[in-house]
Amino acid sequence: MLKVREIVKILDAEILAGEDQLDMEIYSGCGADLMSDVMAFVKESVILCTGLVNPQVVRTAEMMDIKVICFVRGKVPGDAILELAKEKGITILSTKHPLFITCGMLYSAGIQGRGVWD
Amino acid sequence: MSEEIIRLHYDINDEDFSAAGEASSGVKKTLSALGVSPETVKKVAIAMYEAEINAVIHADGGEADIEITPEEIKVVISDRGPGIPDMEKAMEPGYSTATETVRELGFGAGMGLPNMKRYTDEMYIDTKLGEGTTVTLIVKI
Incomplete structure (x- = not known):
């Protein structure tokens, strides 16, 4: 488990929306650029790491x-995406690391919860 | 929850891909407000969202009709698109006829119909080539 503020530190990430959720606890993660693959798994307390913007x-x-999204490879979403995220109460982070490294860093730091097939 | 049937209707238009999902979002909000369990709400939201995306990427949009009773939630999404030529193949995880453009948007992984089936208790597809497709999704409460 990691708190969002720990994730921010580990990934050297920028917080682009949802600074009020930094104490939220994250138990599992998902790294994918295909949204249907994300939706094939049910998890709780998830961070979604993606290069898709x-x-x-x-x-x-x-x-x-899912309450936290981290965009990888230094991608920064536009205002429309950030506004939608704020409206939905979703925290948006951006890290310079690529997707594989991002996932590896989070896994090493303790986010190891697995998704389950329904 | 009251005994009466609650009906919702949404138009799904295909002009703005960024707006796809608004109908599912509305239904999710309504179900949560009615006190439906978060797990059930999530199932309906995901299945309907996949169906809504399909109507946008494969057809020229369509319509969504939702019926909420104390026993179940029924979502009917109908489009006037090309229809599904090979249903068996369409149900295979990974099979997709989506264009490269759609894939770049993060969809077309061939998981849409399998996901809808996974999250619903009953799923019916009525499709006619050149006329359109109607997907019925039922989640028991």
């Missing part, structure tokens, strides 16, 4: 009750 990433998180 469009409003459907926030929509997918909304449907899945």
Whole structure:
């Protein structure tokens, strides 16, 4: 388990939305650029790490009750995406690390919860 | 929750991909407000969202009709798209006819229909080539 503020530190990430959720606890993670793959797994207290930047990433998180999204490879979403995230109460982070490294760093630091097939 | 049937209707338009999901978002909000359990709400939201995305990427949008009773939630998404030529293949995880553009948007992984089936108790697909497809998704409460 990691708190969002620990994740921010580990990934040297920028907080772009949802600074009020830094004490939220995250137990599992998902790294994917295909949103249907994200939706194939049910997890609780998830961080979604992705290199895909469009409003459907926030929509997918909304449907899945995912409260934290981290965009990788230094990608910074536009205002429309950030506004949608704020409206949905989703924290948005951005890290310079690529997806594989991002996932590895979080896994090493203690986010190891697995998703389950329904 | 009251005994009466609650009906919702949404138009799904295909002009703005970034708006896809608004109908599912609305339904999710309504179900939560009605006190439906978070697990059930999530199932309906994911299945309906996949169906809504399909209507946007494969057809020219469509319509969503939702019926909420004390026993179940029924979502009917109908489009006037090309229809599904090979249903067996369409149900295979990983099979997709989506274009490269759609894949770049993060969809078209061939998981849409398998995901809808996974999260619902009953799923019916009525499709006619050149006329359209109607997907019915039922989640028991």
